[in-house]
Amino acid sequence: MNKSIINKIKTSPKLPGVYIFSNQKEVVYVGKASNINQRLKSYLDDKQSKNQTISKYAKNLSWQITQNDIEALILESKLIKKHQPRVNVIFKDNKNYFFVNITNDLFPKVLITHNQQVKNGTIIGPFTSGTHLKALLKLLQPIFPFCTCKTNHKKPCMNNQLKLCPGYCCIQNQTFTKTDRIIYLNNIKNLKNFFTFKNQAFLKTLYSQIDKLIKNQEFERANIVKQQILAVNNIAKHTKFINTCDDKFKESLDELSKIFQAISPIRHIEMYDVSNISGQFATASLVFFSDGSPNKKAYKKFKIRYTQLLPNDVLMLKEIFKRRTNNIYWPKPDLILIDGGIAQLNAAISIFSQNPNFKDVLLGSLAKGKKQLLVYKNQQIQYIFLKDLSGGLKNLLIAIQNESHRFAIEYHHKLYRRQLKNGQ
Secondary structure (H helix, E strand, O other): OOHHHHHHHHHOOOOOEEEEEEOOOOEEEEEEEOOHHHHHHHHHOOOOHHHHHHHHHOOEEEEEEOOOHHHHHHHHHHHHHHHOOHHHHHOOOOOOOEEEEEOOOOOOEEEEEOOOOOOOOEEEEEEOOHHHHHHHHHHHOOOOOOEOOOOOEOOOOHHHHOOOOOOOOOEOOOOOOHHHHHHHHHHHHHHHHHHHOOHHHHHHHHHHHHHHHHHOOOHHHHHHHHHHHHHHHHHHOOOOHHHOOOHHHHHHHHHHHHHHOOOOOOOEEEEEEEEEEOOEEEEEEEEEEEOOEEOHHHOEEEEOOOOOOOOOHHHHHHHHHHHHHOOOOOOOOOEEEEEOOHHHHHHHHHHHOOOOOOOOOEEEEEEOOOOEEEEEEOOEEEEEEHHHOOHHHHHHHHHHHHHHHHHHHHHHHHHHHHHHHOOO
């Protein structure tokens, strides 16, 4: 690294923004940071191959300060797209860049993809960090609700239950009004604008929307846009937005931790559900949620071996729980939930509480009919009505339960269809 660049690194700002290595002919490398000075100091380590390549080609260093990490992420994306920097193209950690694909559907879907050449819709990007991009979309989804379902489905999705998408965008044969579509398309327009404009310019477009709505005496919609402005201002204040993406779930998980008197905060939840027809084609699902979001890589499905003629959910669950305790290398939860009442919870207690690897895991169940949360603590079972929980926690628990049921039913139907196909 030449002395000029080293001196600039020493005097660089401890602020969020984008830094640019270049020479007289080209931009060599573009990167983002929440603290430019701290990040640039890492390039003084000449042992890393990427740093050696930058040192070889770069003769100059500059930076652009942004208001926060979010603007840095978006500005980095624009500069990489514009300049195609040599080192960014070479060093991608063996992965492609990430793009946002907004489809051309009647209700456009918002998807993350590695494919820049998709034919359906608008592509925004590239983004170097999939983690940061997902975090930003999680922050934006409650503000401008949009659909992330790849295909339409018969029952409401988890995001619909959490009020992160309106439902009519992805539920089959769902009725909707002209106004519904106008509002949804406006959300998509605002989402595109967020990635295009700087914060202040984008906020001006929202204020102009309010003026038009008030002029047309659409006061309810004007109030919605006002709340969107407040929310956008709120996320713009965060300089480390990656740590705030789960704020909407944090309070709910903290409340759950207090209910179970957890020694450490509950972050990882595992839930089980059984599906069968009179004992036939019996399956069970394990869904795994981390920080309020589904971790589908940790999902498991079980083909139940129970062979008695009469169906018995409790015995089926005990079989699954025993098989679960044999797989200690699967991600370990802080809390295990079961779809069912006291009998199902007792089945879990009898297996997990006796296993040394699961003794510290909290146990509970969700009784759908009685709309209760059953909490096992101090060797006793406490009953809590879901209506007595905060709206956030209630919605989160219902979403986890529905996802568990969906996953079990999906596998059950697969086995059933396979049996019919084989003529048995």
